[in-house]
Amino acid sequence: MSDLKPLPRIGVSACVWRDGKVLLVERGKDPWKGKWSLPGGGLEFGETVREAAARELAEETGVAADLVKLVDVDDAIMHDESGRAVAHYLIVCFTGHWLHGEAEARDDVTNIQWAERAALDELDMTPGTADYIRQAWQMLTT
Template sequence: MIQDISPHPLIAHGASIICRKENRFLLVKRGKEPLKGSLAFPGGGVEAGENAEQAARRELTEETGLHCSRLRLVDTIDLSQEGLYGKVYNLCIFRAYDLSGQEQAGDDAVSLHWLTVEDMLQHIVTVSTLAFARRILQEEG
């Protein structure tokens, strides 16, 4: 038996998508670790052969059933500072515009929730999700 001794990547890449209707943000209840059961923006890892924007579009559709006409890169952060991944995890955070499709939780999303920032305070929401929801409200009004 040959043992796989290939090195594990030291840097992982992911994409997260901010969807907003008025003052509510679309969050998914995470069905997998890390942070299983908490609420966060839809998103996940960048797969081989795709860039962050392609990953964002794929994750949005897989987790919510929705599509968007346009994405804008809001920021890129390193989630390893939250101590969840044990390696550098660069997360590109996109703002989605002009949503279409039929909302339905899928892939590793257990459920979908449209919440205001005030609503988020009553739930277990990831730190970066709450911070970026506040930032978008401040930027967009």
């Protein structure tokens, strides 16, 4: 039996703004299927995290943005009933403004919306997403 432990996977997300609203996607796959989140996905070998965020944004929504600022790097760790870690993602979140493309649900997304910041607490979102969005808004407006 190997003593090697699985490594965390690197994920990226894009917090995109247009006319004061943030772009959200409803996840079509686990983890967190059916919850609202920022567009994003996994880092591929050989690409930078910023390139990955732009690629995932385009694949999931058809939108392009100037992902100019790093919002945060955070861990998403999922545990089973016994408390054992079963999945670990290191999420790198960028923010910026919409450049072009009309948002539509693509790839592993089931729905899409441009949401008002005031509505964030009413949405069933993935853990930490509303905090990322508020943090990103502060970064872009100060």
